[in-house]
Amino acid sequence: MKVRLAVNGAAGRMGQRIIALAHQESDMQVVAAIDAPTSPALGRDAGEIAGIGTIGVPITSELPLSVHPDCVIDFSTPAGTKSILAVCVARQIPLIIATTGHSAEQKAEIEAAAHQTAILFSPNMSLVVNLLFKLTRITAEVLRGKGFDVEIVERHHRFKKDAPSGTALRFAEIIREVQGGRFIYGREGLTGERSAEEIGIHAIRGGDNVGEHTIIFTTLGETLELVHKGHSRDSYARGALLAAKYLANRPAGRYTMDDVLGLS
Ligand SMILES: NC(=O)C1=CN([C@@H]2O[C@H](COP(=O)(O)OP(=O)(O)OC[C@H]3O[C@@H](n4cnc5c(N)ncnc54)[C@H](OP(=O)(O)O)[C@@H]3O)[C@@H](O)[C@H]2O)C=CC1
Numbered sequence: 001m002k003v004r005l006a007v008n009g010a011a012g013r014m015g016q017r018i019i020a021l022a023h024q025e026s027d028m029q030v031v032a033a034i035d036a037p038t039s040p041a042l043g044r045d046a047g048e049i050a051g052i053g054t055i056g057v058p059i060t061s062e063l064p065l066s067v068h069p070d071c072v073i074d075f076s077t078p079a080g081t082k083s084i085l086a087v088c089v090a091r092q093i094p095l096i097i098a099t100t101g102h103s104a105e106q107k108a109e110i111e112a113a114a115h116q117t118a119i120l121f122s123p124n125m126s127l128v129v130n131l132l133f134k135l136t137r138i139t140a141e142v143l144r145g146k147g148f149d150v151e152i153v154e155r156h157h158r159f160k161k162d163a164p165s166g167t168a169l170r171f172a173e174i175i176r177e178v179q180g181g182r183f184i185y186g187r188e189g190l191t192g193e194r195s196a197e198e199i200g201i202h203a204i205r206g207g208d209n210v211g212e213h214t215i216i217f218t219t220l221g222e223t224l225e226l227v228h229k230g231h232s233r234d235s236y237a238r239g240a241l242l243a244a245k246y247l248a249n250r251p252a253g254r255y256t257m258d259d260v261l262g263l264s
């Protein structure tokens with residue numbers, strides 16, 4: 001049985017890679033491709049937009065009622081997540097939310113929706129970034145109370161709409177869960193000396209960088225840096241496809257990339 005996949009944000013950078021890589025999988029079939037109601041890609045074939053030739057799936061502004069996917073992957077915008085979340089809840093379709101930049105209120109809505117359908121919500125679908133979440137937690141536990149300052153630096157392409165990245169925020173949350181502290185977004189002016197509880201978060205934007213994150217643990221005399229550098233969006237896309245195979249036909253509930261990757 002093939003996993004029937006719908007993609008939200010299908011004409012975007014990630015949506016195109018999802019469609020291209022899913023098309024290569026013998027056990028997957030792209031059955032729907034959704035994008036913004038204002039998208040110039042509406043009505044065009046999703047495979048052509050993704051650069052792989054026609055696949056017989058037009059880009060639409062909504063999930064057609066006649067199409068029944070086993071799973072939806074969302075790489076869009078917070079507004080795009082809101083629309084597809086309502087559809088997936090109403091139609092009981094498992095949903096992978098890879099979009100970032102949601103408000104606290106929207107994150108709460110996503111968590112609540114997991115009571116009604118299967119939801120996997122992760123700011124990063126890469127295997128090794130998810131491993132780095134674990135390594136960061138271990139490092140924070142070992143260095144807790146030993147006088148280390150923690151700062152997080154992320155770099156992304158000039159087109160990215162949200163800052164800091166969802167992944168940087170997740171790293172910061174992990175530090176705060178282990179050590180306590182408060183987030184400081186960049187610094188400017190007469191800030192005074194750094195206080196021990198600060199967790200600095202810094203966003204660099206430029207060029208075509210597909211994503212880099214550095215978690216800096218620094219003290220008087222030495223520094224430890226944990227670094228991930230993405231080279232291609234395909235690392236995120238492959239993780240999302242693995243997640244779709246895992247989530248298809250699961251009952252309602254909140255699932256994580258740790259479940260998918262066996263990192264729990
Ligand atoms: N979790 C992860 O591993 C990763 C997450 N991301 C996140 O995924 C998201 C998308 O990234 P990226 O592909 O680079 O961005 P793009 O801007 O290239 O793609 C987003 C797509 O969503 C479309 N869109 C906008 N509004 C809606 C809507 N209401 N319904 C459906 N589609 C809509 C956009 O259309 P239009 O351009 O016409 O507005 C665009 O085609 C971002 O939030 C990014 O941070 C990215 C990479 C990895």
Ligand SMILES: O=C(O)C1=N[C@H](C(=O)O)C[C@H](O)C1
Nearest residue numbers: 100123160165166167210211
């Ligand atoms: O917009 C991107 O490109 C990325 N966004 C995600 C994030 O905000 O964490 C993940 C990855 O870094 C690429």
